[in-house]
Amino acid sequence: MSRDRLTPVERFAAYHRGEPVDRLPCVPIVGNTAARVLGVKVSQFRGNGWLIADAQVAAYRRFGYDVIRIFTDLYTQAEAMGAKVHYPEDETAYLAAPAITAADEIASLQPADPHKDGNLPHHLEAMERAFQAVGKEVPVTGALTGPFTTASFLIGTENLVRLTLKNPAAVHQLCEVAYQGALVYAGAILDTGCTPSLTDAMCSTTVISPRQFKEFGQPYLKRLVDFIHGRGRSVTLHICGKTAPILEAMADTGADCLSIDNAADLEAAKVKVGHHVRLMGNVPPSEIMLQGTPAQVREAVRACVRKAYNNPKGLIVASGCSLPVETPFANIDAMLDAVREIGWPVDADELETELAA
Amino acid sequence: MSSQTETLFRALSDSVVGMDEDRTRQLSIQAVNQGIDALTAIEHGLVEGMNRAGKLFETEEYFIPELLLCSDAMYAGLDILRPHLKHEENQIRHKIVIGVVEGDTHDIGKNLVKIMLEASGFDIVDLGRDIPPQRFVDEAVKAQASVIALSTLMTTTMDGMAEVIQLLHKANVRERFKVIVGGGPISQSFANRIGADGYAAGAPAAVKLVKQLIGVAA
Numbered sequence: 001m002s003r004d005r006l007t008p009v010e011r012f013a014a015y016h017r018g019e020p021v022d023r024l025p026c027v028p029i030v031g032n033t034a035a036r037v038l039g040v041k042v043s044q045f046r047g048n049g050w051l052i053a054d055a056q057v058a059a060y061r062r063f064g065y066d067v068i069r070i071f072t073d074l075y076t077q078a079e080a081m082g083a084k085v086h087y088p089e090d091e092t093a094y095l096a097a098p099a100i101t102a103a104d105e106i107a108s109l110q111p112a113d114p115h116k117d118g119n120l121p122h123h124l125e126a127m128e129r130a131f132q133a134v135g136k137e138v139p140v141t142g143a144l145t146g147p148f149t150t151a152s153f154l155i156g157t158e159n160l161v162r163l164t165l166k167n168p169a170a171v172h173q174l175c176e177v178a179y180q181g182a183l184v185y186a187g188a189i190l191d192t193g194c195t196p197s198l199t200d201a202m203c204s205t206t207v208i209s210p211r212q213f214k215e216f217g218q219p220y221l222k223r224l225v226d227f228i229h230g231r232g233r234s235v236t237l238h239i240c241g242k243t244a245p246i247l248e249a250m251a252d253t254g255a256d257c258l259s260i261d262n263a264a265d266l267e268a269a270k271v272k273v274g275h276h277v278r279l280m281g282n283v284p285p286s287e288i289m290l291q292g293t294p295a296q297v298r299e300a301v302r303a304c305v306r307k308a309y310n311n312p313k314g315l316i317v318a319s320g321c322s323l324p325v326e327t328p329f330a331n332i333d334a335m336l337d338a339v340r341e342i343g344w345p346v347d348a349d350e351l352e353t354e355l356a357a
Numbered sequence: 358m359s360s361q362t363e364t365l366f367r368a369l370s371d372s373v374v375g376m377d378e379d380r381t382r383q384l385s386i387q388a389v390n391q392g393i394d395a396l397t398a399i400e401h402g403l404v405e406g407m408n409r410a411g412k413l414f415e416t417e418e419y420f421i422p423e424l425l426l427c428s429d430a431m432y433a434g435l436d437i438l439r440p441h442l443k444h445e446e447n448q449i450r451h452k453i454v455i456g457v458v459e460g461d462t463h464d465i466g467k468n469l470v471k472i473m474l475e476a477s478g479f480d481i482v483d484l485g486r487d488i489p490p491q492r493f494v495d496e497a498v499k500a501q502a503s504v505i506a507l508s509t510l511m512t513t514t515m516d517g518m519a520e521v522i523q524l525l526h527k528a529n530v531r532e533r534f535k536v537i538v539g540g541g542p543i544s545q546s547f548a549n550r551i552g553a554d555g556y557a558a559g560a561p562a563a564v565k566l567v568k569q570l571i572g573v574a575a
Contacts, residue, residue, distance in 0.1 A: 086462075088460060088513075091460060091513040092511065092513060094460070094461060094462050094463075094511065095462055096462065157463075157465055158425065158464075158465055158468070161421050161422040161425060161465075162422060162425055162426060162429075164422050165376065165422050165423070165426055166426070205417065205420060206421075207420065207421050207465075208420050208421065208422060209419075209420040209422070209423070212420070212422065241541075245417070285512070285542075286512050286515075286541075286542030286543075286544070286547075287542075287544045287546065287547070290512055290542075291546075291547065324512035324513065324542070325512075325513060326512075326513075
């Protein structure tokens, strides 16, 4: 890690205190791309916590970013509660079938036991191993899918969104059981030494209305955030897709950092909620990180920094969502290099000058 | 058109926008019983309502749940009115083959596009989700479709979209179809790169795109 003067843990600590740092924190959200660093197939991660950990640690060492997130896909908790997941040989898994198909089956669902059900034990093993290996120098987080999103995998998204209008009580019943599962899993993640990192993809206004987010998403997220805070950790909340109308409600969950998609705007987020939360984002994962050139990555990073370097609660330069598996290493390097080049303190005039030129 | 008929069409439209499946069904039966022309009732009632819902969706007053329930109401009405269409009215419609590319099972976006295209009078062949590239080609040829619409939410399946276009070239049928692409990771530049005819960011935009590509009035 000779490229940077500080370790990620040192960098975050100084940044929190408002002390000098070497550069802004930077997190290209590496998920299954880690398989490419070790030269293994994505499907080898299934049921193999050690390999997930080793790949994630190798990816961190290769690129030198600031947070390791143990993550393969969003379905782990739903799978442990009965959803069927399809595992292609060398691509990210996807939902094959929900656990149930009708509201009257919700009562048959049980919160998963993270030490026994599905792939949860393997993910906990990965978290523990990664934390043991590098937890002193870099924050290691464990992906925790939000209750509403897990609910969508348990009963099917179309089913769930129809029920939000037709049978709200059933949606709450389903979110509650998904929440109970998430709560136990969050506790188990904390026991490994890692911090849960919340993602609630289906809560975006790309899918549901702000009113529905406040009714079915936010209350359950808030309870999870409160629980994690009770264990002395800070929490990042990521919601994919459009979030402009729900930024305040996201901040009201109590999350310390909001990670936003490129479908939302960092500058607008800064104005709306920047006094309460740190912001993380939002280089486009597909159009720029996967399909762009290193020069385009650099441009996108500079655009993010220009918009939110002065966010009152701070900025983490990040991709807008988990990176696609085949994201070129050169683009991930370019993201870190762009942040190193900008350095700290950020010279806003220089960023603007180049924009004008 | 009598004012009584107009009132009925307005009520049909309102019941679709109001997501009221039962009322849409009752009003459709009423239209049939009163001998009102089925095609006019569909266009001025059900489709008009679905278009209003589409506008509310574009302005973010409605979201996916509302749009789906509006479409449930529209389809309930269509089930009653369609059997009363005159034969020739069923013949002249452009066909669109639509599906989610192999390797992905996210299909809400595809379903919304399908609903809005259907409401606009297109004939839809919905292949479903997780569809191999060759099947798009085979089905489009078989259906004599005008348009092939490809959807995905996952970056891993984007190559499948390019493959559909390559297969169309290989089979010497590329010029028979307009190919449109959409979904979370897709952009106009991606559409250009793979040689698609168009990209739309959402369901109402997809309708405008299709109309523009095949030259039918909006």
